Amino acid sequence: MTETTATAPLICLASASPRRSALLQQIGIAHCVAPGDIDEAERPGEAPRDYVLRLARTKAEAMAMDPAAGGLPVLGADTAVILDGVILGKPVDAADARRMLSLLAGRQHEVLSAVALACRNRCEARLSVSQVRFAALSAADMDRYVSSGEPFGKAGGYAIQGLAAAFVEHLAGSYSGVMGLPLYETSLLLAGAGIAAQSARQL
Numbered sequence: 001m002t003e004t005t006a007t008a009p010l011i012c013l014a015s016a017s018p019r020r021s022a023l024l025q026q027i028g029i030a031h032c033v034a035p036g037d038i039d040e041a042e043r044p045g046e047a048p049r050d051y052v053l054r055l056a057r058t059k060a061e062a063m064a065m066d067p068a069a070g071g072l073p074v075l076g077a078d079t080a081v082i083l084d085g086v087i088l089g090k091p092v093d094a095a096d097a098r099r100m101l102s103l104l105a106g107r108q109h110e111v112l113s114a115v116a117l118a119c120r121n122r123c124e125a126r127l128s129v130s131q132v133r134f135a136a137l138s139a140a141d142m143d144r145y146v147s148s149g150e151p152f153g154k155a156g157g158y159a160i161q162g163l164a165a166a167f168v169e170h171l172a173g174s175y176s177g178v179m180g181l182p183l184y185e186t187s188l189l190l191a192g193a194g195i196a197a198q199s200a201r202q203l
Contacts, residue, residue: 010195011117012072014063019161020077020181027183028197029190031075034068040078048087048112049127052078056114057125064118073119073193079180081156082110088156097146100157105137108170109156113177117189124189128182130173132160137167155180 009032013021016035024031038058042051059076063069081088083103091097109132116125145164151157158164160171160178176183190196 009072011190012063012069012074014059014069014074014076017180019179023176023179023181023183024075024186027187029195032070032072034063034066036063036066038062042087048080048082048085051087052080052112052114053116053125053127056116057123060116060118061123064123073117073195075115075117075186075189077113077115077181079111079113079155079177082112083107090153090155091151091157094146097151097157098142101137101142101145101151104134104156104158105142106134108133111156111173111178113174113180113182115182115186115189117193119193124192126182126185126189128174128177128185130171130177132168132178133170134167135169141167
């Protein structure tokens with residue numbers, strides 16, 4: 001378990017993503033980090049929305065039973081990029097990253113970001129849905145981006161908060177959700193559990 005602030009953590013984040021941790025800090029939620037290890041395979045016939053909600057809940061519930069969470073409420077999240085009803089996962093290599101970029105180029109896709117909070121033997125979840133349209137990309141654009149290394153470890157092979165921001169022609173929805181943690185939905189879950197953000201001075 002890793003603590004991210006000098007103040008006592010309010011929750012445990014069940015994710016190794018530095019982006020999710022930074023987003024929680026942005027809204028004043030002191031937290032520790034204790035990523036779990038779950039099976040993220042899709043189930044036959046599972047709809048993308050059901051998939052991301054299931055994974056977010058599973059991550060939160062699994063870590064809530066782990067001593068590493070220290071008995072704190074546990075926040076789990078999952079994000080998926082959807083094109084033509086198909087989930088684009090994390091690229092396995094450079095060729096796969098380029099393939100994903102070529103599919104997304106010049107088109108609109110959907111980003112689903114689910115967040116779940118396991119607290120007091122309950123697990124509540126919410127879903128954020130965003131629409132993102134990429135500009136047309138040249139072969140050189142895609143080659144440069146893949147060479148940067150940024151696509152790896154990212155759903156859909158891109159990071160909206162990084163170099164790929166230059167590819168986004170239009171966004172309708174949640175910027176933080178596309179990053180990986182929808183802050184509006186997260187705040188609603190935390191407020192419902194009586195967890196209030198700390199002031200910047202406290203942090």
